Structure formats: structure tokens, C-alpha cells
Amino acid sequence: MLKIEVAFPDKILTNSDLGLELNERTKKLGGKLGILERRVCAEDETAIDLAAKACEKLFKKINKDEVDFIIYCTQSPEYFLPTTACVLQDRLGLNKTVGAFDYNLGCSGYIYGLAMAKSFIQSGIAKNILLVTAEAYSKFIHEDDKSNRAIFGDAATATLMDSDLANRLGEFELGSDGSGADNLIVKGGAGKANFESSSSRESMFYMNGPEVFKFTLDNVPLSVEACLKKNNQTLNDIDYMILHQANAYMLKNLRRKIGIEKEKFHSDVEKTGNTVSNTIPIAIYNAQNKGLIKSGDCLLLSGFGVGYSWGATIINL
Secondary structure (H helix, E strand, O other): OOOEEEEOOOOEEEHHHHHHHHOOOHHHHHHHHOOOEEEOOOOOOOHHHHHHHHHHHHOOOOOHHHOOEEEEEOOOOOOOOOOHHHHHHHHHOOOOOOEEEEEOOOOOHHHHHHHHHHHHHHOOOOOOEEEEEEEOHHHHOOOOOHHHHHHEOOEEEEEEEOHHHHHHEOOOEEEEOHHHHHHEEEOOOOHHHOOOOOOOHHHOEEEOHHHHHHHHHHHHHHHHHHHHHHOOOOHHHOOEEEEOOOOHHHHHHHHHHHOOOHHHEOOOOOOOOEOHHHHHHHHHHHHHHOOOOOOOOEEEEEEEEOOOEEEEEEEEO
16 A cells, blocks of 8 residues: 655635635535535645644654655745755754655646656666655635635645555546646746736736636546557556545546546545645545555546646556
């Protein structure tokens, strides 16, 4: 089974809390998304705080001195530079021989991280990789943006990737379509905005929901089909499927289009919302703890979203 730990902020933002803030009906906020509450960072808390918490929990189960690489997935970095992974290495007290880098990917990020970690291990670059996902979207969603505040939550995860897990991973199906970049974007704060600091709604997080929904339904079933083909598998060979946990409505439609039984399909967003790159490892963690997956199972994972980017792979547990 996978060695994964998760961490959340202490602050819980329920639909009732959000409704009071925005003068909006709670039922309307929850609606078909299936999200009742989410965790959000405090003012003085950032994604790296959650990342460190997840890693420290994992270190209670593994020898941290054996970690020789950090791969850190985030769209909530601490700085333009240095890379947050280097800051995390020092904060965790890991050896200075540990390699470390960030990569900027959202909801497909965990799949890409698994692909890179597998490659590093099989090429002999590393033996025990700390794959970290950490997001704090709440920091750049405008306070009046009721739709996105209702969807997204903050979290972090830490996964140990070793040779055993690398050997259990199948082939990867990865893809991207940058023509959809403007449909999920934060326009302010980076080079395109001339590094100007702005808190206007136009410069903060924006999502074109209908276009993202269309992209997802058009591409994810094809990606799943291609992944199965690459691994010489069919849907009948899959014991359990975990997709990026965007929201209940999206997952319901994807399950129907893919054509997999409800009992084999993970859907659990009520208490966390969409935690971006964290949703797949959180879902694996919960599925393991609830006994929904067990040793010997064939697990299909699929992530998709901002970029646009997508990826899928198979794990034999």
C-alpha cells in the first residue's frame, strides 16, 4: 500500500459560514457540487506550513534520513525564487545531499509527480523520493468570488516514492492543451503583469466553469481509455478508480461517460472541497483507511485541469 500522509489547515469554512459572509443561501452554495465545507489557511499560514506538517507525519512512519530527493508540486509557492522545495528541505532538516525542485501544475500534478519520481528511481538518480503536493488557493481567490470560494480548499500531502512503488506503477498517459490557459488562470503577480501587486478581482483567480467542464468531459474519458490501452488493460481489470476530486457533479458525469460501476469509483468532496493537486493522494489515503482498496487491487488514477493538462496511470497495489 502507498505511504501517504495528509495535512489540512485548522480553519473550517462551512457553507453556512460562507453564506453569512456573502449573504447567500447555504443550499445554493452547496447545490450539486456536493461540497459542504472546506479547510482554508489562516492569514499567517501558507502552503509550505501544510507541506511541512504532512511530511512530519510521514516521518513518523519512515526514516527521513533515507530521503534523497524532494519533488514539490504547487501553484502556491512561497516566492518567485528560491524554489520552495529548497526551503522545505532546510525546514525539515533533511540532508544537504537531497535534490529538490518545484513544478507548477494543478489538478494533474500528482500524476505528473508520480511519473517523474518513477523515472528518477528507475534511472538511478534517486532511491527514496518525497513527493509533496501543497496548495493554498484561498490566498488568491477574491473574497467576493462566491463560486470559487465554495469549490476550493487548502491542503498538502506527502508520499514516499521508493523502488517498490515505482515498480508497481504502470505506463503513463499524459497530455496538455495550452489553448485553454485563459479558462483557469491567475493573471496578476507574475511577469505578464509586470510584477505589479494587485488585489483586484480581475488579477486574481478566474475559472470559466462551463469551458472547464466541457474540456473535462471531452478529454478525460479518452485519457482513461488511452491509459488502459497502454497498460493492456480494460475497465473490467480495474478494481477501483480515483479521479481528481473536482466536485460531485463533475465526477458523476465522468463516471457515467467512462462507464464504470459506482462501487468502483471514488467520490468524496463533502469535507474538503477541491484541493487541486492534493485530491488524488487524499482520496488514496482515505480509500486505504476505509478499506475501499486493498493489497493486490489494480487502481486507475486520473488528474485533469489547469493548463489545460491531464494524466492517468495504473498502480498495482
